[in-house]
Amino acid sequence: MNRENVSATLTVAVPAARVFAVLADPTAHSAIDGTGWVQKAVDPAPLTEAGQVFRMGMYHPNHPNGNYQVANKIQVIDPPRAVSWLTGEEKDDGHLEFGGWFWRYDLVPLGPSETEVTLTYDWSAVPQSIREYIQFPPFGPEHLSNSLHHLAELVSSR
Template identity: 30%
Template sequence: MDGRTVTSSVVVAAPAAEVFALLANPHRHHEFDGSGTVRGATSGPERLALGDRFGMDMKMRLPYRITNRVVEFEQDRLIGWCHPARAIWRYELEPVDGGTRVTETFDFTGSPVARGIELFGMHKGNAKSIRDTLRRLQTIFGSPAQV
């Protein structure tokens, strides 16, 4: 954790375009979500672009729905979306030997409820969820062969 960001990285054995295709399809987010809260998309395109909105069925103790908006986008390199509390979920992709480094970040720097996120320790739970998400991406795409 650094300030009001939580981040972690992993290398997967797939090209960035393939990883990006999964991340940019909100109807598949439940496949790699490590938090266990994402149930499925309720609205949105099959392929996200800057400014797109998409709705998700969620469950954190109780079921709820949330709408996200894509606020960062660079084809095959970067995608980030935020929810109404203006916290950003960001995925950065970097081609490396044997695959792609995937860095996931929860950035609540600009959130009007940032202090509440800190007080309730939600960012600590997000750190675990990020690690679990990255492990799921490694399961989906594999890990590069060790040299």
């Protein structure tokens, strides 16, 4: 881990296209999440293009409401090699605000039936005003590794 991002890598015995298909399915994200915070896809449509927004129902005991929603905006979608999204929130007036952190999955085919998957959480663009009340990363280092192992189990069973 460096000061601005953290990542983990795992090789899975599944073709990259199959791994990507699971990552592009928001309904699978709660099963992949290593923290238990992601509860369900509010927008279940598959991820298909940069700029697309998908919302997720979340739960965190330290959040003022416990249950809350995040709005994620696709930054990169390059099947079957990469997908990334910014995480933020939708204000009451419908305006989307993003905090400066993003999630990214990079997939490298290692042959017809094996893929190296790297998950990165990057908070390098988070402004100081947010860093004053959220510690980054807001989870332990095992979170990314747990997520990759959950992804491996999920793609192997499909």
